[in-house]
Amino acid sequence: MPVIEVHGLRKRYGDTAALTGVDLSVGAGTLCAVLGPNGAGKTTLVRILTTLLRADAGTARVGGHDVARHPERVRAHIGLAGQHTAVDEVLGGRQNLVLFGRLRRLSPARARLRAEELLHRFGLTAADVALRRPTLDEVFLRLTAGSRQEVHQ
Structure with a gap:
């Protein structure tokens, strides 16, 4: 059973297409790396999956929950360790x-x-x-x- 399911995900920033119909399925216990050059849409995909950004089209589910319809349920089941370790490096x-x-x-x-x-x-x-x-x-x-x-x- 997939813990992440993405079908036809699309996102544009003005005239620039960041995601053009992304499909992805990641099973439980699977390691998945999203690779690509700068501007390929990696961060956009992660932001959509973590409910920080809405897709223009398509569907995405994390842990069986639709990221657009039930973002609070998705957030309750995920963690994210990004490049930077704090939301605000000035805060203690x-x-x-x-x-x-x-x-x-x-x-x-x-x-x-x-x-x-x-x-x-x-x-x-x-x-x-x-x-x-x-x-x-x-x-x-x-x-x-x-x-x-x-x-x-």
Whole structure:
């Protein structure tokens, strides 16, 4: 059973065709790489599959959910680790975690609580209580890209 199904996906930016009838089927447990030169539509495809952009035509389903009709269901089942490890590189760890929570439609209070839970889980809370040690936000900014991605997941 495919976890990603795409049929006839099309997207234009003005006169430029980014996707022209893309068909794709990815089975559960399958590794799939989307390769192509700059401007081939790779990012456009990923943005559509992650509900960040609407296709002009065609259908796309992720985990059995239509990305256009039920984006909230798709978002509840996916994760995305992009080239950049934070939505905002200027924000520290706590602020980024709260931002991610808000993007997932948590209330401000629940997003702050969840951020604290995650910081505790990763052992980053000690930086807050240590005498003139770096804040959690400063610690986050010094984490490796891999560690930042772990925090975001």
